[in-house]
Amino acid sequence: MHNFNWNFPTELVYGEGRIKELGSIAKQYGKKAMIATYARGGFLDPIIDMVEASLTEAGVEFSTFTGIEPNPKAHTIDKAIDQFKAEGCDLVIALGGGSVIDGSKYIAATGFSGGKAWDYVVLGDRKPREYTGAFPIISIPTISASGSECNAGGVLTNAETGEKSFSRSPYRYPKVALLDPALLTSVPQAITKDCCLDIFSHLIEHYLSSHAESEFADRMTEAMILTLMENFDKVLEDPKNLEVRGQLALCSIFGWSGLQGLGRMGCIPMHSIEMPLSGIYDLPHGRGMIVVMPPYLELMADVLPARWAKLARRCFGVVEADDAVAAKLLSVKVVEWFKRTNSFLTLSDVNIPADQFERMADDVVRMFPGAEPNTTAGPRPVTKEEIVKIYEMCK
Structure with a gap:
């Protein structure tokens, strides 16, 4: 730790x-x-x-x-x-x-x-x-x-x-x-979906960006992810359920409190990559995170395959024993979840054109520079070219 x-x-x-x-x-x-x-x-x-x-x-x-x-x-x-x-x-x-x-x-x-x-x-x-x-x-x-x-x-x-x-x-x-x-309870369902998946992005960001190990932080994070997923389904069925709203509220609070990263606090590359979507196009942040998470999880799975695989097994039911294979399945399972809850989005869905990808990637590496030139901080430096690739995979 x-x-x-x-x-x-x-x-x-x-x-x-x-x-x-x-x-x-x-x-x-x-x-x-x-x-x-x-x-x-x-x-x-x-x-x-x-x-x-x-x-x-x-x-x-x-x-x-x-x-x-x-x-x-x-x-x-x-x-x-x-x-x-x-x-x-x-x-x-x-x-x-x-x-x-x-x-x-x-x-x-x-x-x-x-x-x-x-x-x-x-x-x-x-x-x-x-x-x-x-x-x-x-x-x-x-x-x-x-x-x-x-x-x-x-x-x-x-x-x-x-x-x-x-x-x-x-x-x-x-x-x-x-x-x-x-x-x-007055929050519209579309906004509720965006918000729940924003919470999810916070929970997985440090989990998947640190090389350190903290089983305490892992178990706390996994418990909040499972609580979030269970109550996400419930809030879609009954938006007025106060118990469910309360459980989601606690996931929100403690999911970005530092508790979820004790002993292995990492960086936030997914959030950095999302920033131009809401900064330039005024896209609600939660919607932007829904767009960038699946391609990021797919493209970066080979960086820390053991951690990707651990999350896939403990929260998404993956049983594959090989870490490299299990790691690749995390993005698949996340997309399945997003689609099952009618939450999945692409850049086309939110009207962000492909001709701005270079500018957006330039903003990320300029505003949130990594340890190497033309990168942003991640579990390893994420290059500008990889950021453009993530946007392309979002189309």
């Missing part, structure tokens, strides 16, 4: 109806909150009303910022930061999915530390600005996907350049994640 440090500083408040406790919780962390959320006019409107009512009842002042996009845009977050400062807020309440919660982390930390949100992201050889602190964050997830409600990471998109990147800071852990499964 690798050496590691890990903590989980976010208080997780779970249960049906606990959204009503928001006001009393917020009162512990600030006097005036900014509610950061999506634009009004959608399925979240009644939940926004509930949040505002709870704060009002508790005597907590608030200012509501609506309009954070999927794949949150840096210029939008900068507007929110300006409003946060102008209104004298001292607490951010993130209400929404991973995009809103990621954006809220930039609001809280950039509002405290100064500058613009994009100053802090990883971008090739550029040295990002470092945070000096952050205002408190309370996250209220309305979608189970990224696990952002309990971690310190966050993505951001530069709409002017089409670049999408990320940053991470211990200052940005939410103080509290208020997880009310009743809020998750």
